[in-house]
Amino acid sequence: MTDELKAHPSETLSGKVVIVTGAGSGIGRATARAFSRAGAHVLGAGRRAHALEETAAGHPGISTLSADLRAPGAPQDVIDATIDRWGRLDALVNNAGVFVSMPLAETTADGINELLSINVTAPSLLAHAALPHLLRSRGSIVNISSTYGHRPLPGAAHYAAAKGAVEQLTRSWALELASAGVRVNAVAPGPTESEALAAAGLSDATVKEVKRDEAARIPLGRRGVPDEVASWVVRLADPATTWLTGQVLAVDGGLHLT
Known part of the structure; x- marks a missing residue:
């Protein structure tokens, strides 16, 4: 990680309380660590206790x-659990999500419902539960979308639709909560190094091929790394980002421009 990507203690974030979901790997792990450093x-x-322990180590x-x-x-x-431990909540980062490849010919009701349950329903219910505390602190929500929240994704249309829903939730909640001083924004990462492709059940050879093809389409010529995304999540949640x-x-390395 380069020096410019390292977070430093921040007067506006020091002592604040942040929830990061999906913190066991990838962008979630990098984001949790970036907030801690700030x-x-x-x-x-997250679901995997061992992975979360690795995130928190050090x-x-x-x-x-x-x-x-x-559940x-x-x-x-x-x-x-957050309020019991710290008595307040200043920011919620809805990062937990799952990528599912589901071509139309293989689409099922169970497949759709499972995908939406983690990518749309869970962050919505988490934001609902967090809202009284965010109103009290005039805090913020940062949702994690994807390049494919606003770009087509053949073979995984329902994943793209779920991330499109996340972007509309972001805009709608922002208007709904603005008068209360609660800010709502989202980060839409492009292809970023993580375990998502392997977790989707793709073979090692297929994962390498997908990564190679993605890098070739990105104007900056490479996939991102989690720290590059995490630094922007922290900035959006920072109370100093007032307007x-x-x-x-x-x-996304310019992918949205293509």
């Missing part, structure tokens, strides 16, 4: 909670 208290939530500002956000009551449990809401920031 002086915030972080609750990193970062005393990060506490972890293993939870499946799709009944889980979003409220995450919020309650920015309802934005979807493409952090």
